[in-house]
Amino acid sequence: MEKRFQVFVSSTYIDLKDERTEVMRALLELDCIPSGMEYFPATNDDQWSFIQELIDQCDYYIVVIGSRYGSTSSDGLSFTEKEYRYAIERGIPVIGFIHSMPDAIPQGKSESDPERRKKLSEFRELVKSKLCKEWASPAELGAVVSRSLTQLIKRNPRPGWVRSDQLASNEANEEILRLRQILDRRDEELNKYKAEKNASIETLAQGDDQIEVSFLFSVSDPSLPYHERSQRYPRNRIFTWDEILISFSPDLLTPGKINGIRYSLNRLLKEREFNSVASDHPDREIGSFSISNSSLQMITLQFTALGFLEFSNGEDQDGRMLKIVGLTSKGYEHLIKISAIKRGIIARASGFDEYEVGSSASR
DSSP states (O other), rough: OOOOOEEEEOOOOOOGGGHHHHHHHHHHHHHHHEEGGGGOOOOOOOGHHHHHHHHHHHHHEEEEEEEEOOOBOOOOOOOOHHHHHHHHTOOEEEEEEEOOOEEEEEEESSSSSHHHHHHHHHHHHHHHHHSSSEEESHHHHHHHHHHHHHHHHHHHHHHBBBOOSOOOOOHHHHHHHHHHHHHHHHHHHHHHHHHHHHHEEEEEEEOEEEEEEEEEEEEEOOOOOGSEEEEEEEEEEEHHHHHHHHHGGGGGSSSSEEEEHHHHHHHHHHHHHHHHHHHHHHTTEEEEEEEHHHHHHHHHHHOOOOOOEEEEEETTTTSEEEEEEOHHHHHHHHHHHHHHHOSSSOOOOOOOOOGOOSOOOOO
């Protein structure tokens, strides 16, 4: 009977995306079934039992190590190292693939913290003590995985998976029942995890709940000497979380820099507070409105916790690393829900964008 083997692929994620793609391609070319935690939104202690069950169902285990240690659990070990140790404990054949020139890896994909570098070094030595191969590029990694896994399968036969129509009827029924039980348990665990996650989100401030935003505004007095004209004052303003989300979300339909959120919130503050500030400071010229860093951080953290924002690493035109932020599918769905115009309401735009205002001659 033709068998297909399930292989768990473990690694850090963001810095090894291309490498994981090559590993997955190599596994599929070997008719293996790739399995790994990139199919799930995050890794945390609550998911560890689910990860263990997933590893238990695999025939072989692969770990790929670059120059990052990865996110850590409450016991201080990275989830990648915990997965590796667990696979060994369960007697699953393992093979490691370590970058042969870690010092040549770009700084943005390397550990900068001394303690984490130490843990990474110790983990590399642990992997080297077992079956281990080296690689220097994604393409080379794919080729090394293909050759090494073929030999590992020959030396360490495993149960694998077979099509039900290849089994005798009794064996087929038993296999179907076993697979159904596995799927039922996995669905139960996944549903439980989703329910717990949704329940925890329900306790977070959102929607019509209120947030007090602190900001600075500037005014200037033309009658004073130039270096004394401008003054800045602190102020607070109450918004709902949905008002905040609507103000900047349209600018994040395409992921961009986090400063895009800052600019949108500064614009919102100016729209809402300009008249009040002008009334409090007559005969002064009203200048800029700037949200405080603490309020901006609170807002981005809250919407990340709600699952509306996600961050990733990117590069500017000069190749320097920077943080990119964008709306998640959940955030987009919520934006549509609170922004869409209901039946029976007359739709009115709030005004004109600056580039739309001007004489016909200028256009």
